Amino acid sequence: MIEVKNIEKVYQRGSERVYALKDISFIARKGDFISITGPSGSGKTTLLHLIGCLDKPSKGFIKIDGIEIEKMKEPDLLTVRRQKIGFVFQHFYLIPGLSVLENVMLPLIFARKKRDLDEIISIIDKVGLKKRIYHTPNQLSGGEMQRVAIARALINNPEVLLADEPTGNLDTENSENIFELLNSLNLGGLTVIIVTHNPELAGRTKRIIKLKDGKME
Amino acid sequence: MTYIKLALKNILRHQTRTFLALLGIATSVALIFSIISFNRGFERGLSKELDATGLHFMVVSSGCPHEVASLVLHAAVVPKFLDIDIVNKLKQFDGIELISPILITQLPNPQKGRIDIIYGMDMNHISQLKPSWKIDGQLPSNDSEVIIGFEIADHDKLKVGDMITYTDYQKSFKVSGIIQKTGSQDDAYIYMPLKAIQEILNKPQGVTAIGVKVSRPQELNYITEEISMNVPGIQIVTMGQVLNSLANLAASAKTLSLSIAIIAIIISAVGVMNLILMAIFERTQEIGMMRAIGASRQDIFNIIMYETIIITVSGGIIGIIFSVAASGIIENFVRIFMPYVPSGRMILFEPLIAVSCLVFALIIGILSGTYPAWKASNISPIEAIRG
Numbered sequence: 001m002i003e004v005k006n007i008e009k010v011y012q013r014g015s016e017r018v019y020a021l022k023d024i025s026f027i028a029r030k031g032d033f034i035s036i037t038g039p040s041g042s043g044k045t046t047l048l049h050l051i052g053c054l055d056k057p058s059k060g061f062i063k064i065d066g067i068e069i070e071k072m073k074e075p076d077l078l079t080v081r082r083q084k085i086g087f088v089f090q091h092f093y094l095i096p097g098l099s100v101l102e103n104v105m106l107p108l109i110f111a112r113k114k115r116d117l118d119e120i121i122s123i124i125d126k127v128g129l130k131k132r133i134y135h136t137p138n139q140l141s142g143g144e145m146q147r148v149a150i151a152r153a154l155i156n157n158p159e160v161l162l163a164d165e166p167t168g169n170l171d172t173e174n175s176e177n178i179f180e181l182l183n184s185l186n187l188g189g190l191t192v193i194i195v196t197h198n199p200e201l202a203g204r205t206k207r208i209i210k211l212k213d214g215k216m217e
Numbered sequence: 218m219t220y221i222k223l224a225l226k227n228i229l230r231h232q233t234r235t236f237l238a239l240l241g242i243a244t245s246v247a248l249i250f251s252i253i254s255f256n257r258g259f260e261r262g263l264s265k266e267l268d269a270t271g272l273h274f275m276v277v278s279s280g281c282p283h284e285v286a287s288l289v290l291h292a293a294v295v296p297k298f299l300d301i302d303i304v305n306k307l308k309q310f311d312g313i314e315l316i317s318p319i320l321i322t323q324l325p326n327p328q329k330g331r332i333d334i335i336y337g338m339d340m341n342h343i344s345q346l347k348p349s350w351k352i353d354g355q356l357p358s359n360d361s362e363v364i365i366g367f368e369i370a371d372h373d374k375l376k377v378g379d380m381i382t383y384t385d386y387q388k389s390f391k392v393s394g395i396i397q398k399t400g401s402q403d404d405a406y407i408y409m410p411l412k413a414i415q416e417i418l419n420k421p422q423g424v425t426a427i428g429v430k431v432s433r434p435q436e437l438n439y440i441t442e443e444i445s446m447n448v449p450g451i452q453i454v455t456m457g458q459v460l461n462s463l464a465n466l467a468a469s470a471k472t473l474s475l476s477i478a479i480i481a482i483i484i485s486a487v488g489v490m491n492l493i494l495m496a497i498f499e500r501t502q503e504i505g506m507m508r509a510i511g512a513s514r515q516d517i518f519n520i521i522m523y524e525t526i527i528i529t530v531s532g533g534i535i536g537i538i539f540s541v542a543a544s545g546i547i548e549n550f551v552r553i554f555m556p557y558v559p560s561g562r563m564i565l566f567e568p569l570i571a572v573s574c575l576v577f578a579l580i581i582g583i584l585s586g587t588y589p590a591w592k593a594s595n596i597s598p599i600e601a602i603r604g
């Protein structure tokens with residue numbers, strides 16, 4: 001469970017204080033599928049970063065599985081990221097020279113964890129790329145690359161999958177496929193939080209958090 | 218998969234760029250390896266060559282002693298002659314085992330179209346002065362016989378019993394023996410009985426140097442001092458002095474060339490640093506992604522460090538392989554510039570020098586990788602993945 005309570009994120013720009021987020025509170029329970037929507041600059045990505053332990057709120061608190069993260073120092077945040085969170089990005093960010101298998105294994109290396117090859121392959125199978133484990137990113141389509149990125153996010157068995165515009169770089173058909181994949185992962189019990197511009201996709205998640213000027217509508 | 222593999226894949230992404238940086242490091246390491254190896258080989262070859270003379274010191278006529286001694290080693294013509302009477306004077310000193318007058322000169326050999334280097338000496342002294350020689354045939358038994366070095370025999374296809382004729386002097390010599398290959402300059406000389414060459418030059422009393430072997434080497438200093446004080450008009454050059462002056466020559470050449478090599482390696486290290494910085498700049502978002510999916514700052518630092526070290530160390534390995542493979546060419550090149558180089562191979566693969574060069578390449582890697590790695594480890598995941 002992720003608990004977000006009264007958080008604020010303030011940036012200092014010269015003498016001006018800019019509120020990226022103001023008074024945000026919500027709870028994401030296990031198995032939730034939440035979309036964060038809103039216009040550009042409304043603070044969607046900032047909120048995702050805070051939930052993803054990439055940044056700390058200026059005020060308020062965030063609890064992930066009962067752990068308060070806003071008081072944590074970087075090494076502990078790193079541990080939370082490794083154990084609890086899977087990230088998917090708009091631009092996939094696969095490493096070009098590495099195969100699908102190696103890209104998916106990357107978080108294991110950083111977390112100093114070992115998993116059986118069979119287990120890893122079964123995760124790649126979940127995203128439908130079992131036959132392409134030795135292909136490199138340049139041999140894959142955009143939709144396939146995002147699948148690899150999702151498999152990579154799943155490799156550490158996270159509590160929550162955070163996706164920043166996961167379909168933002170894909171055509172309609174691939175967007176649909178990726179959304180369906182996220183949906184099926186959610187149906188399997190995984191908490192999924194996505195940031196999206198696409199109101200149609202947002203409408204198909206269980207809950208929508210709409211942001212405007214850093215505040216919830 | 219490991220960090221190292223990850224680093225390797227990153228490096229291989231920009232092959233041309235990596236290749237150029239690698240080339241810079243390889244060239245610099247090859248330079249350093251060659252210079253150090255050459256210098257080692259030089260010292261080794263020099264003492265081997267001096268040992269091969271079997272003498273403790275040379276008596277020559279006064280002048281620049283070291284130069285004369287080098288000339289003796291070179292077997293070039295020494296312009297000044299000593300009088301053979303000096304031999305008698307030397308005989309009066311205690312502790313001297315062997316006194317061997319030597320006359321080194323060059324004789325034109327019109328039949329072969331070249332100039333022969335003649336080493337005139339007392340043939341009875343050969344077993345003492347050149348104990349390592351193996352001679353096919355036998356030592357000259359009279360003044361119209363010579364023995365020749367391996368290279369001369371090989372080049373002229375001479376066999377024992379063949380004749381060498383110096384038409385300018387209307388003299389012919391029978392080859393009584395051929396010295397088996399020594400690997401030193403001995404291979405290139407013709408050894409003639411002292412009397413025969415004195416006769417040819419019309420200098421019946423002339424010698425260019427007198428080689429002396431003492432019975433107890435530890436008394437060498439005492440004996441040479443005694444001789445210097447009591448015999449006028451001569452200079453004594455010990456083999457140690459020859460060794461030192463030639464080794465000093467090589468050492469100053471080494472210092473100069475090493476400084477150039479160090480500058481070369483600094484330039485190539487800056488090249489590597491630039492390569493890595495560029496790669497980091499291009500991969501900012503990717504590094505941010507890695508931080509987001511669980512890489513610590515240390516992880517990023519390590520990956521970048523590995524990348525740098527892989528480039529510099531493999532550059533080092535390539536450089537060493539290159540300089541060993543091309544050692545013949547490098548040696549010939551250096552021989553052009555050095556006034557005296559012992560014969561035989563100078564650059565040999567010495568594991569210790571190779572390992573030191575690799576450690577050096579490793580240090581260069583660490584030095585040129587630290588700043589880029591630190592910079593990369595400070596990339597914030599948020600800034601990076603904003604895309």
